[in-house]
Amino acid sequence: MINEIILNQGVKLVDVHSTNDLNDTDRAILIEKYALTNEILDYADDENERARFEYDEITDTYLMVYNVQNENNKIADISQRVLPISFAIKDEQLFLFTNDATHYLKDYLLAAKDHLKPEAQKEIWEFIFNTLDQISSDYSDQISETDVQRNHIQALIKKHHSSERQILDLADLEDLTTYLNTAINGNLTVIKQLELISTGNVKSLHLNKAAREHLHDSLIEIEQIKNQVDLTSDIIDRISNTYNNILNNRTNTTMKVLTIYTIVLSIPTIVSGFYGMNMKLPVADQGWSWIFSLIVTIVIILVILWDLHRRDSL
Template structure:
């Protein structure tokens, strides 16, 4: 479905919303009416496309692939929590390619329309950079939510209330921060490319002074999000390693206790085994011989426990 939305007198938003991929009718319309190339559409329609920035000199079209979060944050497949959207910029038109899980990005562009000043609203790239800011805020909220979940698990570990579900939750957090880290790093790369291009060192991208400053602010914001997710990921990794060390220590303690019990309980078996043999043994024919065997057993047990304590094995 293709909808045209007027952002101001000169700039239009072309909202291309697909359930999953572009249908043939939309693709034909974008090529014939809006003069987009098949190459641009292939990039925009690829749900596995990495974040990137491209410029087609022949058609004077900019393409931005940017990573955003899935609108359904309860989805069980963590690999689908971060998805790409595409923005094509051509002839004062912004082409937004989204699916059902990412169509909320259209609202961010419309929010930018309402918040921009009159002089800023004339700048097409202001809508793009405002959208970047909104996406960065989403990532910051997600990282904060991840930190809250991590703190809950950490408190349970300190209280020795660990369980299999906590191990699985911690593994999910590790996977999620990995996807977030990759997505944010790719977005940062796109922002840096835009900054490089706008400086005129590679190719021409004419931005006003205000818009250029906004791009720099957006770049700084993404870098801060990157540092935030790196820190969160590092803390989760450390907690995971600590958890593994605790579990290993508990296993070692259990094996140590079982070994001591095995040694101690084998002594009565050895002593009674001697006195149960069909052969002559000292004082075996006395009435109090069983008491004597108990005394021997207790003495040997005490000697072994003392030796283990001396070796710091208890």
């Protein structure tokens, strides 16, 4: 579905919303009416497309693929928590390509009017940069939520209340931070590339001073988000390693206790086995021989326990 929305007198938003893939009707309209190329539409329609920024000199069209979060941040499939959306800029027209999970980006563009000064609204890139700031803010919120979940798991580990559920939750956090890290790194590359081009020799990209400053601020913001997700990912990895060490230590302690019990419990069997043999043994014919066997058993057990304690094995 294609909708045209006037952002201001000089900038028009073309909202291209697809449930899944771009259908043939919308593709034909975008090619015939708006003169977009099949190559650009293929990039914009690819749900696995990596973050990128490209410029088509022939059609004078910019394309930016950017990673954003799924509107449903509780979706079970963690690989779908981060999805690509696309911006295309041609002839003062801003094309936004989204699906059902990312269509909320349209609201960010519409809300830019409330955040941008009147003179800034004349610059089409200002709407994009403001949207990128909102996307970065979403990532920051997600990372903060991840930190809360990580702190909860860490508290359970310290209280020795850990379970298989915490192991699975910790694994999910590791997967999530991996996807977030990859997405944010891709977005950072796009912003750096855009800043490089805006100050380079591509004369068709004109950014005024305010827009360049806004772009630089967006770059600083996403660098801070990258540092934040790197720190979160590193802490989760350390907690995971610590958790594994705790589980290994618990296993070793359990095996150690079982081994000591096995040794201690085998002694009465050995002593009673000797006195159960059909052969002459010391004091075997005395009425108090069973007491003697108990004393021998206790003495041997105490000697073994003393030896284990001497070797720091208890």
